[in-house]
Amino acid sequence: MSTHTILETPRQTVFNLGPASEVPFGLGRCFQVMGEEVAVFRQRDGRIFAVQNRCPHRGGPLADGLAGNGSVVCPLHAHKFDLCTGKGSEVHECVKSFRVTVVDGDIHLCGGQV
Amino acid sequence: MVKMKRKKLVVIGNGMAGARVVEEILARAPDHFDIVMFGAEPYGNYNRILLSNVLNGTQAPAEIFINPLSWYTQNGITLHAGVKVAKIDRENRVVIGAPLKKDALAYAANAESQPDTPPVTEHYDAIIIATGSRPFVPPMEGFGQPGTFLFRTIDDCERIAHYAKNCKKAAVIGGGLLGLEAARGLLTHGVEVTVLEAAPQLMAQQLDTEGGAMLRAAMEKMGVKVLTEKITARIESENGAIKRLALKDGSYLETDMVVVSAGIRPITEVASVSGLTVEKAIVVDDQMRTSDPDIFSLGECVQHRGRIYGLVDPIWEQAKVLADVITGTRETAAYLGSKLGTKLKVMGVEVGSLGETRPAKPTDEVLTFSEPSRGVYKKLIIRDNLLAGAILLGETDNFGSLMQLFQNNTPLPDVRAELLFGSRTGKSLVKASDLPDAAQICNCNGVSKGQIVAAIRDGGCNSVGKIGACTKAGSGCGSCKPLITEILAGCGAAGDDPSEHYYVPGVPYEKAALVEEIRKRGLKSVSSVFRELAGGKEDAASKAGLASLLKSLWPDEYEDERDARFINDRVHANIQKDATYSVIPRIYAGVTTPDELRRIADVAIKYNVPMVKITGGQRIDLLGIKKEDLPGVWQDLGMPSGHAYTKAFRTCKSCVGTDFCRYGVGDSIALAQKIERRFQGIESPHKMKLATAGCPRNCSEAYVKDLGAVAIEGGLWEIYVGGAAGSAVRKGDLLCTVTSHDEVLKIMGRFMQYYREHGRYQERSYHFLERLGVELLRDILVNDSEGICARLDADIQKAVDAYVDPWTEAQAPVWPSQFRGVEPAIEVKS
Numbered sequence: 049m050s051t052h053t054i055l056e057t058p059r060q061t062v063f064n065l066g067p068a069s070e071v072p073f074g075l076g077r078c079f080q081v082m083g084e085e086v087a088v089f090r091q092r093d094g095r096i097f098a099v100q101n102r103c104p105h106r107g108g109p110l111a112d113g114l115a116g117n118g119s120v121v122c123p124l125h126a127h128k129f130d131l132c133t134g135k136g137s138e139v140h141e142c143v144k145s146f147r148v149t150v151v152d153g154d155i156h157l158c159g160g161q162v
Numbered sequence: 163m164v165k166m167k168r169k170k171l172v173v174i175g176n177g178m179a180g181a182r183v184v185e186e187i188l189a190r191a192p193d194h195f196d197i198v199m200f201g202a203e204p205y206g207n208y209n210r211i212l213l214s215n216v217l218n219g220t221q222a223p224a225e226i227f228i229n230p231l232s233w234y235t236q237n238g239i240t241l242h243a244g245v246k247v248a249k250i251d252r253e254n255r256v257v258i259g260a261p262l263k264k265d266a267l268a269y270a271a272n273a274e275s276q277p278d279t280p281p282v283t284e285h286y287d288a289i290i291i292a293t294g295s296r297p298f299v300p301p302m303e304g305f306g307q308p309g310t311f312l313f314r315t316i317d318d319c320e321r322i323a324h325y326a327k328n329c330k331k332a333a334v335i336g337g338g339l340l341g342l343e344a345a346r347g348l349l350t351h352g353v354e355v356t357v358l359e360a361a362p363q364l365m366a367q368q369l370d371t372e373g374g375a376m377l378r379a380a381m382e383k384m385g386v387k388v389l390t391e392k393i394t395a396r397i398e399s400e401n402g403a404i405k406r407l408a409l410k411d412g413s414y415l416e417t418d419m420v421v422v423s424a425g426i427r428p429i430t431e432v433a434s435v436s437g438l439t440v441e442k443a444i445v446v447d448d449q450m451r452t453s454d455p456d457i458f459s460l461g462e463c464v465q466h467r468g469r470i471y472g473l474v475d476p477i478w479e480q481a482k483v484l485a486d487v488i489t490g491t492r493e494t495a496a497y498l499g500s501k502l503g504t505k506l507k508v509m510g511v512e513v514g515s516l517g518e519t520r521p522a523k524p525t526d527e528v529l530t531f532s533e534p535s536r537g538v539y540k541k542l543i544i545r546d547n548l549l550a551g552a553i554l555l556g557e558t559d560n561f562g563s564l565m566q567l568f569q570n571n572t573p574l575p576d577v578r579a580e581l582l583f584g585s586r587t588g589k590s591l592v593k594a595s596d597l598p599d600a601a602q603i604c605n606c607n608g609v610s611k612g613q614i615v616a617a618i619r620d621g622g623c624n625s626v627g628k629i630g631a632c633t634k635a636g637s638g639c640g641s642c643k644p645l646i647t648e649i650l651a652g653c654g655a656a657g658d659d660p661s662e663h664y665y666v667p668g669v670p671y672e673k674a675a676l677v678e679e680i681r682k683r684g685l686k687s688v689s690s691v692f693r694e695l696a697g698g699k700e701d702a703a704s705k706a707g708l709a710s711l712l713k714s715l716w717p718d719e720y721e722d723e724r725d726a727r728f729i730n731d732r733v734h735a736n737i738q739k740d741a742t743y744s745v746i747p748r749i750y751a752g753v754t755t756p757d758e759l760r761r762i763a764d765v766a767i768k769y770n771v772p773m774v775k776i777t778g779g780q781r782i783d784l785l786g787i788k789k790e791d792l793p794g795v796w797q798d799l800g801m802p803s804g805h806a807y808t809k810a811f812r813t814c815k816s817c818v819g820t821d822f823c824r825y826g827v828g829d830s831i832a833l834a835q836k837i838e839r840r841f842q843g844i845e846s847p848h849k850m851k852l853a854t855a856g857c858p859r860n861c862s863e864a865y866v867k868d869l870g871a872v873a874i875e876g877g878l879w880e881i882y883v884g885g886a887a888g889s890a891v892r893k894g895d896l897l898c899t900v901t902s903h904d905e906v907l908k909i910m911g912r913f914m915q916y917y918r919e920h921g922r923y924q925e926r927s928y929h930f931l932e933r934l935g936v937e938l939l940r941d942i943l944v945n946d947s948e949g950i951c952a953r954l955d956a957d958i959q960k961a962v963d964a965y966v967d968p969w970t971e972a973q974a975p976v977w978p979s980q981f982r983g984v985e986p987a988i989e990v991k992s
Binding site for chain 1: 631637668689692698699700701702703704705706723724725726728729732737739740741977978979982983984985986987988989990
């Protein structure tokens, strides 16, 4: 006989950011999610990323940065961040990244961090 | 457990060379050798260069030791101090040394050893001979008696200083570098000093006749008597005290003591008795090996490629090579000889000397400058446009630059006077290399030369880009990049990185090759370039550069993908530190109207603009505007974009010209307005700021603009190119003089188109101009040497015709979220 402890996973809040097609290829958009700014990007290869919008360096808006090949360059001082892992080009700098899925053509973002 | 037996290295000589090579070895492979050092002097090693300071009392002997005795124990080095090596028994691989008598002269060939003391023997696997040199004593009678001295060791200094206390007069035999140092030291002991030199001048190794004469005058002013062409035959004494020198020419010099400092000779006895090849000195190859492959040598005792060196710099180089080779760190390391120069202060007189002192070929150029009232003398010898030699006396500020030019065989500037007095523009002839490590190179990011060197040496950075990624140097305004390139070259690390020459980092082509591929394949969008030429990898940092290039290559057909634009070019305004924007409407030539001003004021109030500022470009800046307010602001302003956010034609400033000014000779306002109307929005590798001036008083600063037109008497306009007054300050070069506004527009347009086609991305006009030279540009753009002027005129016309005011996008955003700020997200209920 054995005892099972069932861990209840807290259900994550999911947000709909609208149709993926409304994020133009290569560009970003910025959404307010639970009091936080989140930058969302769509690459030409169809991949979608979401990271915290404000650059940890001086608060630059990453949604307005140049993006490509899974990374974004902050428009203020060109610090670079990996859109998947959030890892920055500068030592000790990284941004939060979020899990996104496309459901019926809409971008869904999970409230929790990856 | 088996412990690997270390090899045993015996170093013969504990002077600067011996100690330095051991330091270099320890830095590379601390556990490679068991090290034993023999030093004939009873001390650890010290900095011989500072001996004159010990003699004149400014430094205590203890201060000039490089490594204290504890250094030897800490590094596990066995030191036999006061033991002089007599022989290397190469057959049995043993070094044999004899302890010297307490007061023996360490460097003397016949230094007496202690009687009845057994020799010190050490087995060896490898040997480094660093026995150095001994002073040369010219043949004369009476040297060696009390009151006669050499000037070579700490002991010498102490003996001289002690003896001088009871003397009134001292004679120094030898008017070379060391002789003058000795004279300086003696002066501080209150004796009258006379320097005797056999040659007709002082410092014959480093100076020519004129320089020697000026140095002599300076010496005499300080109270040192100088006698040239004097050879001592005999030192005469009475009652055991020195009385005078009898000179070969029959004259006499009264003196109480004699210091001989007439040059040095290599110490080679150990090498010769042990059967190694010795010519003028111990012969070594480029790996610092003697004729025995297990025995190395360096320093003043060696002869390398026929030359013997007596200064420290070459010895430091030799020590590095030797350490590389002997530890196996880099067995192919090679010492190829040194190009020597010295800079020193002889009794307060600055002296710099490098290479040859006199012309050797009839075609040699000789430059001399003499200013006797200040004691300044400069002479350069130039051969085949390279520096062959230099003498600087009294003023040696530019010695570092000259030394760099000399050592690197750098072709010299056309204006030779710059070599003597520095360049007219204030740009130093050689920049980074003679700066200390602490010098700040990148002023934007506060990066020092030392940090850059560390990135190159320890971080493996071999390009300006990699250094930027590692240290941030050069990633600000970029004006320090030439300096960084120099530092790279100085470290021998430049040129290994082909990506340095790519037009953009993410597409592996230089500009010309990239343009060819784009044309050949008909690539009209940034994404197509990534797809075809970069394996589909869309590099964010490369997008804007490619967009700029494509737009100039396909003025009509360019497929404008907005994600390839920097944010400023997506929303046609300049992003600020708080992610708000600056809006600068175009005010042609800085001439506005009450109506425009009123509209600007209304906008500022309506949108609660935090700051309204007059710009340097004679316009008005509205700062702190939210992205979502941009379309409304533009519409309410009813003025076109001033393009104050992009790499394009920005503005054309003007003075009031002939309209109101008492001095104006040309209508600068009308010209500036025509220029702005014609070229507004024309994109280019970097921004272009222009100005027109109604007379050469230059109130509108046209001389320091990317392009400037200046009216001169006779209805003429001078056109200047490549001026700058930003992070670099440079007066533009006169391209040509024309007779009408239309001609100004035509020439400026040609320059712009040529710059658009040939400028590197983010290369300002002044770098472009300096790269090509104004003569070449004048040939191409004014004299039509390549026959392309008509084509350039037509292409710039196309670009002018294609102009659309980007602020019209206020009415019709290109994509729905173009001017949106933060948007709400909807929670999904489940």
